[in-house]
Amino acid sequence: MKMLPATSLMLFVCLTVSPVFAGVYFEGTTRTTDGTVQEKSVIYLNADRLRVENQETKGASVPDIIIFRQDKKVMWVIHSKEGTYTEITNKDLEEMKSKMDESMKMMQEQMKNMPPEQRKMMEEMMAKQMPKGMMTQEEKTTFKKAASGVKFRSWNCDKYEGFKGSEKSAEVLTILPSQAGFNMKDFMVMRDFAEFFSPLAVDANEFVMMGTEEDVNKGGFQGMPVKYVNMSNGKITDTFELEKIESRTNPASLFELPADLKKKEIW
Numbered sequence: 478m479k480m481l482p483a484t485s486l487m488l489f490v491c492l493t494v495s496p497v498f499a500g501v502y503f504e505g506t507t508r509t510t511d512g513t514v515q516e517k518s519v520i521y522l523n524a525d526r527l528r529v530e531n532q533e534t535k536g537a538s539v540p541d542i543i544i545f546r547q548d549k550k551v552m553w554v555i556h557s558k559e560g561t562y563t564e565i566t567n568k569d570l571e572e573m574k575s576k577m578d579e580s581m582k583m584m585q586e587q588m589k590n591m592p593p594e595q596r597k598m599m600e601e602m603m604a605k606q607m608p609k610g611m612m613t614q615e616e617k618t619t620f621k622k623a624a625s626g627v628k629f630r631s632w633n634c635d636k637y638e639g640f641k642g643s644e645k646s647a648e649v650l651t652i653l654p655s656q657a658g659f660n661m662k663d664f665m666v667m668r669d670f671a672e673f674f675s676p677l678a679v680d681a682n683e684f685v686m687m688g689t690e691e692d693v694n695k696g697g698f699q700g701m702p703v704k705y706v707n708m709s710n711g712k713i714t715d716t717f718e719l720e721k722i723e724s725r726t727n728p729a730s731l732f733e734l735p736a737d738l739k740k741k742e743i744w
Contacts, residue, residue, distance in 0.1 A: 500524075501663050502725035507717045515715055521725075526732040527666050544732055547669045553734050561741040562734060569743055570676040577677075616641045619696040620649065629704055632656055637698040646708050651688065651700030657722050661689065664701070 501522040507515045517532040525547040531540065542555040555562045588596045624636040632652045639647030654661055667687045688698040703719040 500725060500727040501659065501722070502727065503719060503722040505717055505719045507715050509715050510713050521727045521731055522664065522666055523727050523729075523732060525666055525669070527670055528727075528731050544734065545666070545670050545673065546732065547666055547673075550673070552673065555735070555738065556741075559741075560737070560739055562738045563741050563743055565743065567673060567676065570674065573743075574676045617696070618646055620647075620693075620698040622693070622698075623648075632703055634703060635698075635700060645711065648704075648706040648708070649698055649702050650704040651698055651702050653700050657701070658724065 502520070504517070504519050506517050509515050519530040521528040527543075527545040529543040531542075540554045541557050542553075544553045544555070546552070550567060552565045553562050554565060584599070588599055591599065618639040618641055620637040620639045622635060623638045625633075627634045627636045627650055629650050632650075633656075634650035634652055637647075637649045637651065638645060639649065654664060664687050687701055690699050693699045701719075702717070705717040707714045707716070
C-alpha cells in the first residue's frame with residue numbers, strides 16, 4: 478500500500494501505535510423453520526475493509542473468518558481449525574468463472590439426453606452445490622415493495638417481496654441506515670465487496686445485502702435488511718434476523734491476516 482507524504486512524527490505514530498477507526502459492528506442469526514440456528518454471524522466494517530466471523534453450527538465445512546480489503550483488492554478466506562487461509566483476487570474470481578462456465582457447459586451437454594426427471598434432479602443437485610447468488614445460470618431475484626411501516630423490533634420497516642419469474646422467493650424487511658444512526662457511506666465497503674465478486678455473483682442484492690434508491694429502479698430493494706426470509710416452492714427455508722447494530726471502534730488488527738496461518742492455494 479502506498480503511503481502519503483507525512484512528517485517524521487506522524488510516521489513514528491503510525492509505526493508504534495495500533496490504529497483504530499470508528500466503524501460498524503453488527504450481529505445476525507439465520508434459523509431454519511423449526512428454529513434451529515443455522516448460522517450466527519458477526520460483521521465488522523471500517524471505511525475500506527470488512528470482516529465476517531461465522532460460527533459453524535450445521536457441521537458444514539465453511540470458513541469461519543472472511544476478511545476483505547478494498548485497499549488491497551484482496552479477500553482472505555480463513556479456516557482457523559485447519560490453521561489455513563486462501564488469498565483470492567479479482568483475477569482469481571475471473572478464472573473461477575471461466576472454469577465454472579466450462580464445467581457447466583460440459584454438464585449441460587451430458588444432461589441433454591437424460592430423461593426430464595433425471596435432468597431436473599441433476600440441476601437441483603448442481604444448484605445446491607453452488608454458493609447462493611453465484612449460479613451464473615440462476616434467475617435474478619426481482620423485488621417489489623409490498624408495504625411500509627411494518628414493525629420489527631424497535632424499527633418501522635419497508636417490506637419487499639422477491640420473485641424469481643412468477644415464483645415468490647423472498648420477503649425482506651429493511652430500514653434506512655439513518656434509522657440506526659448511520660449513513661450510506663458507512664456501508665459502502667459492502668457495495669465494494671459485491672463489486673469485487675461481480676465476476677461470479679449474478680445477484681449482488683442476495684450476496685451483499687445493502688440497497689440504494691437506484692437499486693429499487695433496477696428491481697432491488699432500498700435499505701439494510703433487518704429480516705430476510707428465503708423461500709422455495711412456496712415454503713420458507715430459512716430466516717435471517719439482525720440482532721444488534723452499533724457504532725464501534727474496530728481495531729485495525731481485525732482486518733490483518735494472522736501471521737501463524739499456512740497459505741492454501743485455490744487450485
